[in-house]
Amino acid sequence: MSETHLALLRHGEAAARAAAWTAGVGPDLEEELRLGVDATIVIAHSDKATAEPPWKKAFGHHPLVCFLDRPDVAPGEALAGIVRPGGAGANTAKGHITVLDQALRHGGRLP
Numbered sequence: 001m002s003e004t005h006l007a008l009l010r011h012g013e014a015a016a017r018a019a020a021w022t023a024g025v026g027p028d029l030e031e032e033l034r035l036g037v038d039a040t041i042v043i044a045h046s047d048k049a050t051a052e053p054p055w056k057k058a059f060g061h062h063p064l065v066c067f068l069d070r071p072d073v074a075p076g077e078a079l080a081g082i083v084r085p086g087g088a089g090a091n092t093a094k095g096h097i098t099v100l101d102q103a104l105r106h107g108g109r110l111p
Helices: 003-025 093-107
Strands: 034-039 064-069 077-082
Touching: 034 093, 064 093, 077 093
Parallel strands: none
Antiparallel strands: 034 064, 064 077
8 A cells, every 4th residue: 555545544534533523423522532552463374564473473463553542432442553564562662653643643633
């Protein structure tokens, strides 16, 4: 997927989120909003692009996602994410900064 396609996708996601929040399914904006960043392993059963063995002895990808913590929506609302190679570290500042920046610029657009 090209950067142009990713930009269009992010714009569409932000527009859909704004419409949903305007329709009444958004968080309570009078309350404190909390963001959480978390990584997980996604298993790949074949040699896909950027799939590699992580430290957990599996094989796959290690995406990093930023969630809006919402008690009314378990486990929260995903605002942004990046796909990383399976061997990517969980506590890398560069990845966290990237996904947080995306969440604030694209996912965090309020209506």
